[in-house]
Amino acid sequence: MSELLQAKGIEEACCPIEFLDVERIRDDFPILHKRVRGKRLVYLDNAATTQKPRQVIDALQAYYESENANIHRGVHYLSELATQKYEDARTKVRKFINAGSDREIIFTRGTTEAINLVAFSYGRVTMKAGDEIIITAMEHHSNIVPWQLLCEQTGAVLRVIPINDAGEIVFREYEALLNERTKLVAVVHISNSLGTINPVKRIIEKAHEYDVPVLLDAAQAVAHGAVDVQDLDCDFFAFSGHKMFGPTGVGVLYGKESLLEAMPPYQGGGDMIKSVTFEKTTYNDLPHKFEAGTPNIAGVVGLGAAVDYIVDLGFEKIASHEDALLNYAHETLSGIDEVRIIGTARHKTAVVSFVIADIHPHDVGTILDQNGIAIRTGHHCTQPVMERFGVPATSRASFAFYNTMDEVNHLVEGIYGVINLFK
Amino acid sequence: MNDHLRELYQQVILDHNQYPKNFKKLDNATCNSEGYNPLCGDRISLAVELAGNVIQDIGFQGSGCAISKASASILTTMVKGKTIQEAEKLFNMFQNVITRDVGTDVDDMELGKLIVFAGVRQFPMRVKCATLAWHTLQAALHHQNEVVTTE
Numbered sequence: 001m002s003e004l005l006q007a008k009g010i011e012e013a014c015c016p017i018e019f020l021d022v023e024r025i026r027d028d029f030p031i032l033h034k035r036v037r038g039k040r041l042v043y044l045d046n047a048a049t050t051q052k053p054r055q056v057i058d059a060l061q062a063y064y065e066s067e068n069a070n071i072h073r074g075v076h077y078l079s080e081l082a083t084q085k086y087e088d089a090r091t092k093v094r095k096f097i098n099a100g101s102d103r104e105i106i107f108t109r110g111t112t113e114a115i116n117l118v119a120f121s122y123g124r125v126t127m128k129a130g131d132e133i134i135i136t137a138m139e140h141h142s143n144i145v146p147w148q149l150l151c152e153q154t155g156a157v158l159r160v161i162p163i164n165d166a167g168e169i170v171f172r173e174y175e176a177l178l179n180e181r182t183k184l185v186a187v188v189h190i191s192n193s194l195g196t197i198n199p200v201k202r203i204i205e206k207a208h209e210y211d212v213p214v215l216l217d218a219a220q221a222v223a224h225g226a227v228d229v230q231d232l233d234c235d236f237f238a239f240s241g242h243k244m245f246g247p248t249g250v251g252v253l254y255g256k257e258s259l260l261e262a263m264p265p266y267q268g269g270g271d272m273i274k275s276v277t278f279e280k281t282t283y284n285d286l287p288h289k290f291e292a293g294t295p296n297i298a299g300v301v302g303l304g305a306a307v308d309y310i311v312d313l314g315f316e317k318i319a320s321h322e323d324a325l326l327n328y329a330h331e332t333l334s335g336i337d338e339v340r341i342i343g344t345a346r347h348k349t350a351v352v353s354f355v356i357a358d359i360h361p362h363d364v365g366t367i368l369d370q371n372g373i374a375i376r377t378g379h380h381c382t383q384p385v386m387e388r389f390g391v392p393a394t395s396r397a398s399f400a401f402y403n404t405m406d407e408v409n410h411l412v413e414g415i416y417g418v419i420n421l422f423k
Numbered sequence: 424m425n426d427h428l429r430e431l432y433q434q435v436i437l438d439h440n441q442y443p444k445n446f447k448k449l450d451n452a453t454c455n456s457e458g459y460n461p462l463c464g465d466r467i468s469l470a471v472e473l474a475g476n477v478i479q480d481i482g483f484q485g486s487g488c489a490i491s492k493a494s495a496s497i498l499t500t501m502v503k504g505k506t507i508q509e510a511e512k513l514f515n516m517f518q519n520v521i522t523r524d525v526g527t528d529v530d531d532m533e534l535g536k537l538i539v540f541a542g543v544r545q546f547p548m549r550v551k552c553a554t555l556a557w558h559t560l561q562a563a564l565h566h567q568n569e570v571v572t573t574e
Contacts, residue, residue, distance in 0.1 A: 359489075379464055422440075422441075
């Protein structure tokens, strides 16, 4: 710990987390040993994308070096091997979120495509003019715009649950929005710009009282805590590989089998059909009905490796480490007079959004970057959240299990540097 | 703080950020334009009062980072009293300053106040911040009414 922090009266955080051997874990992540601008990299942009462990990188390399073939219809050795690897990853993902069946796990390009799949397949056949879709005021643009497109096409209406000054949804307002016209509730599980953990189980229970299905945007959730889709009883659950230490370009849509069965295909093409004639095409069974074309096979295999990695570490240890990081970051940042934290929900995880006096976050980001500290600055694809809090943008530090208390100290020192520069 | 940062955030830029010049509405504006940088949310509205071919008065409002705000402020001080042609010449010189290859010789005397933006070229992500006001001025002078974006 530096003299600066000691002079500021910041006490060294005591890690309750000897369970998680962070130094050993960091050895699994080659990029964390990189130097940036002559400084040790301090990577605090995990809500944007996480870094990849050697195990995931190796799985990708092994796939391309010795397993690559197209899947599902080849009768040759490599095709069988690639198919096996691909479907094994599906089973891993199914267990990871405790879905009831592999048929409920659909691979997509990411969370965005998973949400669009539901909007365009489920939404277009179930929505009509005057129907209502409920979202929250803290959604990522990817859980706003697909519904707006659907509303434009069907005449359905978007209703928004407001949030309070801490960045929590106002539950009674949600209850007031639910009515017989509500056809879908689509909410973010954990907010990417505020870190708020939404009370999704209560949200789902309430929606089900009206027989309304619920989609969870779980892009931020899957890296931070164990998920049980059957216990949550959510109807759709969307997430991305790259935010949980897997490759980019691969994501997952979980949907209840009964809903997926009734939905028309999202895209047409190879692999999603049983037979094709010019007169009549019959569609393939789940989950293949929703996986038209050659998928991102390597990405799926890499995602499987990421699941193995996380499961091996264990969410109990991950969560307690990340909670300690978050608490320490909150404590130290709120001790700086010029800093205002945006997003102070009682239940939050791994994300600290903040503004420093009237210094624009872009200046903050550039200055911290020169110290090797990677944070996110801007609106984080949540412009309505920025508007709600009356700021054009925020700076956001977001944590993963490989981050350390010392890295939080670096961030705090960097922030003091920014403040001094603008004095 | 390293040299690149010091060059980017020179005192002149910090001063203009803190106390921007011509940060005002114009009552007699003859042309207006809006600039928007969707990447970081910088917004600037620029108003120009033309007397014939001459920029009689100019004012800007909006919010943005230090670089974009200082750039807008310095722009207004440089183009006020200049003809449209002279303003365009300054714009070209400005683009030259922030995008030229490191080590290229440019006549610093001719650049005048613009030289403080030479540091921006070390920060490719910030070039748009510096150019927003200038693109917005171009749009105002050419009476383009749509919002200028740097994307």
